[in-house]
Amino acid sequence: MRQIVLDTETTGLNPRTGDRVIEVGCVELHNRMLTGNNFHRYINPERDSEEGALAVHGLTTEFLRDKPKFAEIAQELREYIQGAEVIIHNAPFDLGFLNNEFKLLGLPTFTEHCSGVIDTLVNAKEMHPGKRNSLDALCDRYGVSNAHRKLHGALLDAELLADVYLSMTRGQNSLSMDVEDESAGSGGMLEAVALAEVIVLAASADELAEHESVLGGLDKAVKGNCIWRNYAEA
Structure with a gap:
């Protein structure tokens, strides 16, 4: 199974009021293993970031001025995520921005290019009700080091989320941690158990x-x- 862990940074909080995507970071998983085939682009939004957003990501207008516009990276992004299951923390936020960017270009929505979406924030709230479930909180809970995370960055956050997601869903693995075929459902699980060496x-x-x-x-x-x-x- 091909999965893409994705994060974005934006100029503000609402695409309906003109806020735009300024960074996209993606980490590829194949059968729950990191492949190193990542996607990372900075984007010129053709507008300034709001003060609050700038304090979060630190990507200034000057830094982004010579970066490609979204229209220039859209096709590459479409090809990269095509048919994959996408994993996002607080998915409605990122999807709202990406769907809007695709709409501005007259393209099918971002979600139409994916086979499905997993929202790790929803999953975390179900697994840990009443607790903090931000990315930083999940890193602490699952022992994922985020000491180098001074500012939000799309690729860095996607890498952290990939580690968190694998830890959150570790119980889905078979008894044999080396068995990669998890797409066969219960039959695959029984096969993995049968292959396990019993001493x-x-x-x-x-x-x-x-x-x-x-x-x-x-x-x-x-x-x-x-x-x-x-x-x-x-």
Whole structure:
């Protein structure tokens, strides 16, 4: 299964009032393994960032001035995410901006290019109700180091979210952590269990003798056969 962990940075909070995407960062997972085939672009939004947004991402108008406009990277992004399942933290925010950018270019919406969307914020709230579920909070909870995260950055946040997502969903793995085929449903899980090596350690003669001695003491205490004799016979 091909999955893309995605994050964006924007000039503000609302695409309906003219705010634009200024950075897109994507990390590719194939069968839950990082491939290194990432996508990262800075984008000239042709407008200034709001003061609050600038304080979050630090991407100034001067820095973005010579970067490509969204129209120049749209086709590359479309090809990269085509048919993949996309993983986003607080998906409505990023999707709202990306769908708007595609709409401005007369293209099908961003979500129409994906096979599905996973919102890790929704998942985290279900798994940890009543707790903080920001990306930083999840990094702390799952032991993902974010010490180098001074400002928000789309690629950095996508990389952190990829680690968090894999930790959050670790229980979905089979007993064999090396088995990559998880798309076969319960059948694949049973196959993985069947392939797992089971090691049986038989009791030694001394251990069996000690066990019998313990059972004998229990028999004496109950003046008959203790209940463990039934299990031994079975």
